[in-house]
Amino acid sequence: MNDFEEAALRLTAIVRRTTICLVALAAIMATAPSVSAQTAFTLPAPPFELPMLPSPSGNWTVMVGIGGEYTPDFVGSKNGKFLPIPIFSIRRAGSIDQFRGPRDSASIALFDVGNFRAGPAFKYVASRKSDKYAELTGLGDVKAAYELGGFVEYYPVDWLRLRSELRQGMGGHTGTVADVSADVIVPLIQRLTISAGPRFTWKSTKATSPYFGVDAVQALASGLPTYNARGGAHSVGFGSQISYRINPQWEVHAYVEYQKLLGDAANSPLVKLRGSSNQTTVGVGASYSFDFRIR
Numbered sequence: 001m002n003d004f005e006e007a008a009l010r011l012t013a014i015v016r017r018t019t020i021c022l023v024a025l026a027a028i029m030a031t032a033p034s035v036s037a038q039t040a041f042t043l044p045a046p047p048f049e050l051p052m053l054p055s056p057s058g059n060w061t062v063m064v065g066i067g068g069e070y071t072p073d074f075v076g077s078k079n080g081k082f083l084p085i086p087i088f089s090i091r092r093a094g095s096i097d098q099f100r101g102p103r104d105s106a107s108i109a110l111f112d113v114g115n116f117r118a119g120p121a122f123k124y125v126a127s128r129k130s131d132k133y134a135e136l137t138g139l140g141d142v143k144a145a146y147e148l149g150g151f152v153e154y155y156p157v158d159w160l161r162l163r164s165e166l167r168q169g170m171g172g173h174t175g176t177v178a179d180v181s182a183d184v185i186v187p188l189i190q191r192l193t194i195s196a197g198p199r200f201t202w203k204s205t206k207a208t209s210p211y212f213g214v215d216a217v218q219a220l221a222s223g224l225p226t227y228n229a230r231g232g233a234h235s236v237g238f239g240s241q242i243s244y245r246i247n248p249q250w251e252v253h254a255y256v257e258y259q260k261l262l263g264d265a266a267n268s269p270l271v272k273l274r275g276s277s278n279q280t281t282v283g284v285g286a287s288y289s290f291d292f293r294i295r
Contacts, residue, residue, distance in 0.1 A: 042293040042294075044294075056294050057295060058092065060090055060091070060093055060292055060294065061093045061289055061291050062088075062090050062289065062290055063089045063287050063289045064086075064087060064088055064287065064289075065251075065288060066084060066085070066086060066087065066285060066286065067085040067086075067087060067253075067283050068085065068283060068284060069082070069085055069282060069284075070281065070283070072280075072281070074128050074133065074136070074211075075261075075265075076265065076268065076270055076271040076275040076276070076279075077275050078274075078275050078276035079133075083126075085283065087287045088106040089107050089108070090107075090108040091112055091117065092112040099161055099195065101183055101241065102239065102253075102255045103179065103181060103239065103257060104165075105122055105123040105151065105165055105167065105179075106121065107120065107122070115154060115155035115156070116153075116154050116155075117152070117153050117154075118150065118151065118153075119150060119151065120148070120150050120151075121149050121150055121167060122146070122167075123147040123167060124146060124147075125169070125172060125173075127141065127142060127172060128142040128211065129141050135274040136222075136270075137221075137222055138222030138223070138224075139221075139222050143172040144171055145170065145172035146171050147167035147169045147170075148167060149165060149166045149167030149177075150165070150167075151163060151165045151166075152164055158185075159184060159186060160182065160183070161182070161183045161185060162182050163179075163180070163183075164178070164180045164181075167179075169206070169207055173210045174206050175203060175204040175205065175207025175208065175209075176206075176207060177202070177204075177207050179200075181198070181199045181200070181239075183196065183197040183241075184196055184197055191244055191245045192242070192243075193242070193243050193244075194240070194241070194242045195240065195243075196238070196239065196241070197239065198238055199236065199238065199259065200235070200236050200237075201233075201235045201236075202231075202232065202234055203232075205229070205230045206231070207231065208229045208230065208232075208264060209228075209231075211265075212227070212264060212265050212268035212270060212271070213227055213228060213229035214226050214269060224274075227268055227269050229264040230264050232262075233263050234263065235259040236259065236260055236262060237257065237259030237260060237279075239255065239256065239257040239258070241253055241254070241256075242255070249288055250287075250288055251286065251287050251289075252285070252286045253287075254282075254284045254285075255282070255284075256280070256281070256282050257281045257282075257283075258279070258280050258281075260279075261277040261278075261279065265277075
């Protein structure tokens with residue numbers, strides 16, 4: 001059996017387990033009592049408001065949840081692991097029912113007008129420990145990174161969402177990351193929706209080098225050649241998601257995301273000699289929505 005056949009069998013098994021988990025989640029959630037659409041609580045009015053920003057007063061809808069995904073051990077790895085994934089977003093209550101893609105950062109839609117949304121976005125990037133994986137021996141650790149920025153998304157038609165994020169890293173990397181995605185959203189039957197579309201990521205040198213560069217000391221310790229990883233087009237890919245809304249509060253979903261590393265990330269000796277430029281993630285999750293009010 002060659003590497004491709006082995007990978008295909010592994011992916012098939014993951015998809016089968018994901019489907020079983022999705023069905024089980026739906027069965028469990030279906031027995032949960034439905035909560036009324038009334039606001040869960042009310043917060044006091046803020047002591048001041050920022051200029052140029054809309055007032056936070058009014059009703060808001062919060063989406064929280066948890067998921068799990070089988071994802072590469074680290075970006076560029078050819079092996080995978082299972083990780084828990086948090087889900088979080090806030091939007092104005094009463095706005096168009098929000099679609100959420102698995103690659104979306106945690107976000108708050110402060111501007112929510114018609115088919116346009118914008119606001120702050122946050123993403124946590126886990127640390128990379130060199131002693132956890134043999135492929136990273138000698139490359140040193142990369143601390144956890146916190147990426148802060150914003151997002152904009154637009155629906156030119158009801159079934160198409162365009163989204164872009166721009167984030168600045170702190171901690172493990174101090175570079176800039178831009179994500180662009182498009183999703184075609186198609187209702188299959190009542191409450192069941194499938195979506196799919198392309199993805200693209202750009203990263204600056206400071207966001208690329210800590211993960212794909214190899215300096216002289218690391219080269220001596222790891223056996224890899226020295227490599228100066230620069231920024232640019234980081235990856236291109238495609239994702240698909242299927243979701244089922246059990247009731248107005250509960251939703252379950254499963255997804256597959258594929259990305260092909262590009263440029264200096266793909267050409268890094270860590271990827272070429274010990275990993276893979278083909279990165280696939282399979283996940284399942286559940287989310288709960290509720291309303292609250294700010295006076």
